[in-house]
Amino acid sequence: MQQGPHVYTAQGTIEKSHLLQQHQPLVRRIALQMIAKLPASVELDDLIQAGMIGLLDASSRYQDNKGAQFETFVSQRIRGAMLDELRSSDWGSRGLRQSARNVERAIQKLEHRLGRPPTEGEIARELKVDLEAYQSLLQEIQGCQLLYVEDFAKGEAENPFIDLHAQDARRSQRSSDDPLEQLLESGFRHQLVDAIQQLPERDQLLLNLYYEEELNLREIGAILEVSQSRVCQLHSQAISRLRARLKELL
Structure with a gap:
């Protein structure tokens, strides 16, 4: 996925609102990939909602000076949030x-x-x-x-x-x-x-x-x-x- 340049605040941190908007398509793509492997009872919207929470969490935790690529970091957080949602809802009997x-x-x-x-x-x-x-x-x-x-x-x-x-x-x-x-x-x-x-x-x-x-x-x-x-x-x-x-x- 082609990514645009990051927007920085005066404090040098990545602008969260820009990142959330920029990575919303990533949340949906990960949800679609995951739901293809899940029972029909799992709702796509539930996965997307959980993924957005993971995205928000990632934007709060990420420190730009750590050297890790944000896209890699946020993908892991999104998938983790979706898996947590699946576990907590006991989707598999x-x-x-x-x-x-x-x-x-x-x-x-x-x-x-x-x-x-x-x-x-x-x-x-x-x-x-x-x-x-x-x-x-x-x-x-x-x-x-x-x-x-x-x-x-x-x-x-x-x-x-x-x-x-x-x-x-x-x-x-x-x-x-x-x-x-x-x-x-x-x-x-x-x-x-x-x-x-x-x-x-x-x-x-x-x-x-x-x-x-x-x-x-x-x-x-x-x-x-x-x-x-x-x-x-x-x-x-x-x-x-x-x-x-x-x-x-x-």
């Missing part, structure tokens, strides 16, 4: 989250047993449902599989994953104060890359189109020559495979 975990566990068991990624039919049989029911389940759990770092915790409220796996990085004097940066420094980035590379090729392509190329469901469907609903199913299954493998690695 406990039943759906449990279903998502059941799929992950079935994939994990089958990979151990078979020594390869299981097919859809094999996963369905492991879950004791027919293929059509399994594919319907994949659509239902779409969005309940966002990779929240606390999902990898031993308990719901203790020993969060981001703390458990950033300890080595914290001991380094060069380590960032940002827990996410500490996590990436600890080797998690490489583990994530390894996990993705072990997925079936179609899953790797789908994730690349979704998260790197930022294509929508219709565009991905055209490339894979499948329907949009089928892309949704394949995305849910790819994320389930990835989560199962990450849990195995970690």
